Amino acid sequence: MTINTEALKLDFPYLAERCYLNTAAAGLSWAGQGAAAAQFYDIEKSRGINGCHEWRSRLESAERNVRALLGGFGGHINFLSNTTEALNLVAHSIKWIAGDEIVALADEFPSVLHAWQGAQTAGAKIVVVEARGESTRTAALCNAITGKTRVIAVSHVHWVTGTAIDLQQLGRKCRDHGVLLVVDGIQAMGAIPVSLEFVDIYCGAVFKWLLSGFGLSILAVSQRAFDQMRPAYVGYPNLPPERSLNYGHVNYPGIYALDATLEHLQAYGWRDIHSAVARNAARLAAGAVRLGYAVAAPQDARAGIVSLVADDARSLRDALAKRGIDVEERSGLLRCSPHFYNTDEDVDRLLDALSVLSA
Known part of the structure; x- marks a missing residue:
């Protein structure tokens, strides 16, 4: 089944104004999302606490939809404010033992790399490893595991290069050695299928590929990880x-907006959405290679992000913006991130512009 492009035009009217290929920065909201959020204020909360049954029911619905998004995940689901809060809450809630080590790649997103202050205070330390090329990211983490490793912290999809980690391979190695696998999934959820069979903790905000708002994130915790944690912060919902x-x-x-968005996306079909993202990324990458660009992520480890090696990515980004095409520059790479709402014509418009600008 293919995505209905006429429905997309109605859902995402901004696409008539811009060639928006920058979902990795922030996804587009669909036309009904504002009304979904307004329902909380205009209907449920207009009745004060008497609307609590409805908003609690919507929270339960959102949790069910998140579990489906995460491959039928059966552990604990929490909703927090952002990815950084989720990572810090995890770091402060694990019951650390002096000498524990947290392993992360040197070029990780800052929050993934630096959220472990609580662990360091308890006597753990961060071990930073280098990946010798994009194709070695998963292996570098697997090879870094020792008898002292307590946690592997990693982004499912790298925020600059777009390389996806093999969570099954890494997760199996972590399970074999009693290591917790903690994953930032913000650049994966909504772009590619997510299975948490071998993942202990998975988190991510919802304003990118899940096309929802700021101030809300998902934190999924396996029972295995939960048994090694105690709440870092205590309030009325989690008193001993x-x-x-x-x-x-x-x-x-935010929950109202997220739940409505997940249901709306499910109507398109997650399989079709993921296929459309993969198709757009493949078309963009192949076309860029024909123009002489190198693609940062290996072909067998790409998600929605296609980052191109360019001589002056920032100037190229600005020149594309003047032509109505939105992409991003990250660490010297031209980061392009088409979602399912983009068409072949969008991708070809970018490629045509790159052909002219690089001539």
């Missing part, structure tokens, strides 16, 4: 003997 990581109210307007 409760051990939930949730310590206060969630962002209910």
Whole structure:
């Protein structure tokens, strides 16, 4: 089944104004999302606490839809404010033992690399490893595991290069050595299929590929990981003997928007969405290679991000913006991130512009 392009035009009217290929920075909101968030204020909360049954029911619906998104995940689901909060909450909630080590790649997203202050205070330390090329990211982490490793912290999809980690390979190695695998999934959820069979903790904000708002993130915790944690912060929802990581109210307007968005995307079909993302990325990468560009991520480890090696990526980004094409520059690479709402024509428009600008 293919995506209905006429429906996309109605859902994402901004695409008539710009060739938007920058979902890795922030995804486009669909036309009904504002109304979904407004329902919380205009209907449920207009009745004060008497609307609590409805907003709690919507929270349960959002949780079910998130579990489906994450391949039928059966562990604990929490809703927090952003990815950084989720990572820090995890770092402060694991029961550390002096000498524990947290392993991460040297060029990780800052939050993934630096969220472990709570562990360091408890006597753990961060071990930073280098990946010798994009194709070695998974192997570099696997090879870094020792008897002291407690946690592997990694982005599912790298924020600059777009390289996807093999979570099954890495997760199996972590399980074999009793290591917790902690994954930042912000650049994966909504772009590629996600399975948490061998993942202990998976988190990510929802404003990129999940096309929802700021101030809301997902934190999925396996029972295996939960048993090694105690709540870092305690409030009325998790007073002892409760051990939930949730310590206060969630962002209910954000939950309404997320739940409606997940249901809307499910109507398109996750399989079709993921296929469209893969097709757009493959078309873009192949066309860029024909123009003489190198693609940062290996072909067998690409998700939605296609980052191109360019002499002056920032100037190229600015020149494309003047032509109505939105991409991003990250660490000297031209980062392009088409979602399912982009068409062949969008990708070809970018490639045509690159052909002219690089001539």
